[in-house]
Amino acid sequence: MDKSDKIIVGISLGDLNGIGIEVILKTFEDKRMLDFCTPVLFGATKTISYHKKALGIETPVHGITAIAQINHTKINILNIWKEEVAIELGKATKISGEYAAKSLASGVAHLKENKIDVLITAPINKENIQSDTFNFPGHTEYLEANLEGNSLMILMTDELRIGLITGHIPIAKVAESITPELIKSKVETMYLSLKQDFGIDKPKIAVLSLNPHCGDKGVIGEEDDTVIRPTIEEIKETGKLVFGPYAADGFFGSKTYKQFDGVLATYHDQGLAPFKALSFGKGVNFTAGLSHIRTSPDHGTGYDIAGKNSANSSSFVEALFTAIAVFKTRNEYKELTKDSLILK
Template sequence: MEKTNKIIVGISIGDINGIGIEVILKTFEDKRMLEFCTPVIFGSNKVISFHKKALNLNNSIHGIQSLDKIVHGKINLLNIWKEDVKVELGKITPDGGKYALKSLATAVDALKNNAINVLLTAPINKENIQSKEFNFPGHTEFLENELEGDSLMILMCEDLRIGLITGHVPVSKISELITPELIKNKVDIMHQSLKRDFSINKPKIAILGLNPHCGDKGVMGKEDDEIIRPTIAEIKKTGKMVFGPYAADGFFGSKTYEQFDGVLAMYHDQGLAPFKALSFGNGVNFTAGLNRIRTSPDHGTGFDIAGKNKANVESFKEALFSSLKIYRNRKENIELESNTLKSK
């Protein structure tokens, strides 16, 4: 592999029956994208060719058999299976999950071994990917198991970054999972990420309440007064600029979120529903807190439009550019921290 300063982006293809391959190929239709990075798709030439034909796309793909054969300036495809696989666009099939996992697992191994610099994941179906090797609610939990660190799912667009205190868990379990320890842990991860990955020296973090109107002094739940407020007060004593709890409806309705560098929501839909309403298809999912960088578009497999040439590539492009920016920021900040230590 030739030496270059270009960032190598490993790309898992997601469910082979969804829109993942479509957004990947359409992103790199513009050859100028290859000036920013070197993409490596983890998949199969036969599957990629099927999608190219179905979508009438003409991307020139450079097939490689090993990662030491990467060519910069080209769209590299690491062929990780040779068998014929039936692509059934728009359908949930066992093969859709099986080969999504094969692509993901191989890409994660490459990430762990520093063969790629960042990981960009196309959408999986959380039902058909379940197996002995993948018994997780989603990408985030799988990556936390494979990599070092504690994860925090952050959805972001422009200057809005929303992290989740609890992730892919049933609503019935949320209140029992909200503990001072969990809140402190997620605040620590977001605070560190805002500094290291986004180069914000003194991040301001807002924390949302759990109950409607933050419980209205116990009328609609006691967690906000008995757990969340005291925990925020404790965190403030460490010097971190954290504020809240805020009632989610008024917080987003009044655009209070614009005053903060990061927002922590108590549960999945509390954060993602307003985020997706505000992001207009340009959102990015970033897995913070781990020793490697992973981003993804904020949409799903899109089975209803798979193969119809209707998939919007903007979220995938934003995920790509975000991964490059985060990689550079993290590298620069790690170097600065290292030089500071050496000077003492």
């Protein structure tokens, strides 16, 4: 492979006081990782050097001041700030959130302009990152606002992909938010992603119920019978293999999820709680439905272990390989469907 043909992986640093930089450095401790991609970190050499010294990690890095200066044999750091930044490992500070936002904004800007091929985001603190320029519940909403498409948050491993019909909203607003239109939109996004991003010709999708026991015919709630089930039946008429609603406890307890290519949970914890119990630290957060590819590890900032050199990089490594695989599969899909798109 020509060095210039390597996939360029942009990486935002996440919260500077968390474990994001640690898992990034650990991912590239093995030099063979550079055979798969060219990494570009959005931050500052000084910041990375601080973490290297604090953690005792010797991963070599290469500072650049413009994306055109990329060295395809090194771990590149695009210096987007020059000043010394106060780092307090393990603490949520306004400064660490501010610079997490700067790193993310630069990464997304370069992604949008196709100067990088994919973006991997290290974990942020959703509270201290808030500002006049970042007023979003999380990465997913920020990306949707800055890229084209309708986003769908998918948590995934090799054998399980869980998407969320509703994302970062209060539980009190979940029921009223689940409309036929929203269900159809999320099913369509997952269906297309399974085809173009994962190469599945006829995706089989399960939709979970909102209420316990699917509402027990209205005894514990009517939404499953009046909204979710009729919408699934309507979608089926279009030829899509969509089934449900399934009561979440039995669905995961009996491992029924193994029969499907994708699963749609009705709210955040319904999907993420079983997923994280099953993923063993190797899960990946993939934002489907957008014009560009973004993945992230499935863990948070890890303030409790920041600076102790004990963070596990497995999930970040999986996020890296997932981004590369999705990029290749999506490009193959575009090539294969190019003539049919022109006809349309």
